Amino acid sequence: MRSRNVVLVLVLVRPGRVHGSARGVGGPVTLTTVILQTRPGFFLSFEGGEGVGKSTQARLLGEWLRAELGREVVLTREPGGTTLGMELRNAVLHGEDLDARTEALLYAADRAHHVHALVRPSLARGAVVITDRYLDSSVAYQGDGRDLGAAEVEQLSLWATEGLLPDLTVLLDLDPLVGLTRLTGDPDRLERAGDAFHARTRQAFLDRAAADPGRWRVLDAARGIDEIQAEVRAAVGSALGARLGAGA
Template identity: 75%
Template structure:
């Protein structure tokens, strides 16, 4: 898949037309619990803001007021069967993209999200055993095919990542070692199948080293986006 921000990053799903192509740059951060996603999102956000870019930092679930309610229900509420869990994530994602992500991209912002649809494919599709293809189709339908320009996978042994966490574990964090090993392998398999979109980094490195590699990957993309915006403005 092209990482040119002028290219369409929406894919058609089962004959359903994709949404409008974004003008901004969309970056997602993925990986297991405790790998440092929120740290890297914050570091990249500060860097881009210092360059004068409009940056929208968000997360899934919980990037909107409705998302916060769904986050509490999914992660800290009563036990849910896997299909209900997958559908709640898809509902959050549909609202998140329609109300926050697409409007930000349409005005040329850089959107950084801590988790996106690849988490559902890994966690509910593979981890919960619902089937990666089924969950991917559901997620793509929910967002009208919108995919990130770049997805950063912070890869780490699940035992190490979970050992970094503080506080009481949520429903997914406490799902067990086998569950977390399956989700890690699912992320790695998705990254290997689409290297044009994914950047896989060793999350055991110092945070600043990881951040530098992320910036290096995004630099040409941001230059191209700036050039495209300039051409559009001149027109």
């Protein structure tokens, strides 16, 4: 659980009555600490298969949050959200073929560093952090896609992140056969994993969303970019309003 983001303000006051006795206006000055809460940080992840438009929707949402709501926005991704993460991304997606367990451990290492070095510090100062993929991708891709076991991979990621989960996860759902046709350039290791692999990952995402509807919003990624973005903004605006209203 994240700690609340607070600012300490020292206020000079002259005491009035103490135990019912009046004190003179020239009495001693004391320091009183007043704790004022600032806007809380907000953590959002985009999930889904290949070619569903996560990076596009993340970018558009970030622009809207900055321009319309005046929020600090940190756009990031996994793997590759840090300098170390870029090295791990190259190894896991474009390096030599890896066995499934090594692949899962590299993703967990990237995630641990990403959360420690970027995500938690950004949330602590009240930023909105938007990540293109987070731990749910590992559960879907390595847990179900690679048949390592969803529960085992999830526990690995929760340990790596000290239990940090997004406030909201947007799943852009699309038939993998359609999504793969949207890709350009040479496919990476996961993109060329095969139709059965991608079918398993899609179902894993849908199953996770169904099991935790409070965190997830499932959107049809076959529609136009603007239509999807309108629903993303509505979901994020509602979640931000609920957080602020609850004083979280």
